[in-house]
Amino acid sequence: MKAPGFWFKPPERTGLLARLLGPVGGIWGLATAIRASRRPRWRAPVPVICVGNLTAGGAGKTPVAIHLMQALAARGIAAHALTRGYGGAAGRDGPHRVTLEDDAQAVGDEALLLAAYGPVWVCADRVAGARAAAEAGAQALVMDDGFQNPGLAKDLSVVVIDAVSGFGNGRLIPAGPLREPVLSGLSRADAALVLGTEKQCAALQKRWPHLDGVPRLEGEVRPKPIGIDWRGERVLAFAGIGRPEKFFATLRGLGAEVVAERAFADHQPYAPAALRRLEKEAEALGARLVTTEKDAVRLPPEFRGKAMPLPVELSLRDGEGLDGMLDDLLAGKGVRGG
Numbered sequence: 001m002k003a004p005g006f007w008f009k010p011p012e013r014t015g016l017l018a019r020l021l022g023p024v025g026g027i028w029g030l031a032t033a034i035r036a037s038r039r040p041r042w043r044a045p046v047p048v049i050c051v052g053n054l055t056a057g058g059a060g061k062t063p064v065a066i067h068l069m070q071a072l073a074a075r076g077i078a079a080h081a082l083t084r085g086y087g088g089a090a091g092r093d094g095p096h097r098v099t100l101e102d103d104a105q106a107v108g109d110e111a112l113l114l115a116a117y118g119p120v121w122v123c124a125d126r127v128a129g130a131r132a133a134a135e136a137g138a139q140a141l142v143m144d145d146g147f148q149n150p151g152l153a154k155d156l157s158v159v160v161i162d163a164v165s166g167f168g169n170g171r172l173i174p175a176g177p178l179r180e181p182v183l184s185g186l187s188r189a190d191a192a193l194v195l196g197t198e199k200q201c202a203a204l205q206k207r208w209p210h211l212d213g214v215p216r217l218e219g220e221v222r223p224k225p226i227g228i229d230w231r232g233e234r235v236l237a238f239a240g241i242g243r244p245e246k247f248f249a250t251l252r253g254l255g256a257e258v259v260a261e262r263a264f265a266d267h268q269p270y271a272p273a274a275l276r277r278l279e280k281e282a283e284a285l286g287a288r289l290v291t292t293e294k295d296a297v298r299l300p301p302e303f304r305g306k307a308m309p310l311p312v313e314l315s316l317r318d319g320e321g322l323d324g325m326l327d328d329l330l331a332g333k334g335v336r337g338g
Contacts, residue, residue: 058242
């Protein structure tokens with residue numbers, strides 16, 4: 001699904017369609033509030049760190065989850081990741097431990113990205129996934145998404161916010177991008193991690209002073225250095241993520257000449273015909289095919305060498321803030337690295 005453009009218009013420019021859908025959004029918000037108020041079904045014997053958001057897609061949760069996996073590994077903590085797996089069959093009937101040979105359509109693209117940094121469990125039931133991970137030796141669990149899911153008790157909840165899109169028009173699905181009202185969501189968060197430049201983060205804070213009520217961290221998702229000088233490189237960029245325009249802007253920021261941009265729906269599988277069109281278009285334009293890491297794992301093996309993935313990583317402006325939260329959590333739970 002591609003997010004409709006009216007979701008991200010300023011609240012003062014809310015159009016007719018958003019207003020008409022407002023009552024439906026109210027019903028959605030009520031259902032979410034009831035769900036979030038339920039008592040957790042299970043508390044894991046190890047710390048559970050939830051990386052969530054208040055909006056539908058595109059906030060940058062997966063790079064944050066990867067950062068946490070790496071931070072825990074650096075402390076000698078055996079961290080396992082939990083995810084539902086977007087749209088795939090794996091995990092529907094019980095926990096599935098992901099391998100790098102798994103198909104992205106079965107386990108989800110995020111699961112395959114996380115699997116490069118530690119064990120990953122896909123399961124529709126997060127409690128069952130957490131039990132399986134704990135039984136397999138996990139000392140900590142990093143949950144990618146699931147902030148609104150009450151089944152598994154959370155010990156540290158970090159809400160990720162894109163500084164540019166923020167909370168969109170401030171309305172609830174389907175009238176806007178919000179999964180729940182901003183104030184109620186932030187009230188359950190232990191920290192808000194805002195991703196963007198310092199200027200973008202300051203602008204978001206001005207638009208949404210609600211952020212004053214929760215500990216706030218800031219950072220950016222930046223390209224990893226891979227030894228390529230992108231300046232002047234002719235590129236055909238394609239992406240099927242929550243906000244493809246962020247990826248296109250990143251390439252331009254590196255100095256690449258983006259001669260064509262092709263946006264697909266988030267998590268969309270790539271049909272052979274679409275890939276053939278991309279390849280022919282790039283050849284005609286004399287351009288290199290470039291995509292995101294999330295898209296690259298969804299490509300068929302025979303096509304992966306034809307499109308270069310641009311890897312990214314989280315860069316925190318105050319790493320000590322998140323480090324301190326992790327250390328306090330681990331100490332409070334009596335978890336020590338090996």
